[in-house]
Amino acid sequence: MSAYVLGHLHPDTDSIISAIAAADLYAKRGLDVVPAAQGKPAPETAFVLERFGLTAPQIVEDVAGREVYLVDYSDLGQAPRGMDSATVMGIVDHHKLGDITTSLPLEAWIWPVGCTNTVLTNMYEFYGIEIPRSIAGGMLCAILSDTVMFKSPTSTEADRKAVEKLAAIAGVDDVMVLGMDMFRVKSAVDGASMQDLVFRDFKDFDMSGKKVGIGQLEVVDLSLLDGVKDGLKQEIARIKADGRHSVFLLLTDIMKEGSELLFVSDDPSVVEKAFGVPLSGDTVWLDGVMSRKKQVVPNFEKAFK
Incomplete structure (x- = not known):
């Protein structure tokens, strides 16, 4: 049974793209994993997925008895049902360490940067694994979203370097134009409850x-x-x-x-x-x-x- 690579409840772009990227990275390291999400993509995320030809992860509401790799969170309040009987195998995050505990030693990458996908960019480099063009585009957008195009105080030089690297892989010439396109979609409220x-x-x-x-x-x-x-x-x-x-x-x-x-x-x-x-x-x-x-x-x- 494949392990889930799973982001937080009410997923944003970073959470969903992190699940896709981490699942790709883990799979290329020989692990049996599938990306998952706790909800459907928000409009901005849907725009990013379509822009780079990525498929939304399967939606998962219960992880009882499953192995899980967490991305973009480590708080029980943001986890799905069944975490009390799930086995957490790894965490990739850019927030403070939450209250999820583990029964086994795990691989954890938790960095004080603006976006989980910045951490994942460095993980790809660490393991010597090439980032696919489509996934690089999604990762680039996630960083632009989470750092609010580098206007957020969470932004770091590591985020900027990751964006530069990902833009070259994805073939994006002007990341700020792409960022504004994303935020225009994110700003739309017509038809939303x-x-x-x-x-x-x-x-x-x-x-x-x-x-x-x-x-x-x-x-x-x-x-x-x-x-x-x-x-x-x-x-x-x-x-x-x-x-x-x-x-x-x-x-x-x-x-x-x-x-x-x-x-x-x-x-x-x-x-x-x-x-x-x-x-x-x-x-x-x-x-x-x-x-x-x-x-x-x-x-x-x-x-x-």
């Missing part, structure tokens, strides 16, 4: 025993969300009622390089504690805040202590 928009990039966290959901929508111009903002507020309130202490939704303007934070919480003062900004209503502008991983989650973890 409020639930789909909130869950395009949404993760749950355990913060001092409280379940906290944090989502992010990245757009090229915040005005594109004016017509759906009230609906988004109603949706995060509905999601909070499903056993969460708080739900926060970042509406990130990649050109203005900041985010409007929508929130619903049992204790709204945590927003002021986290960012040092006065509150008036249920939204606040956070200038320069682009990264959930580096600028939002750590601040809230401190505020919840």
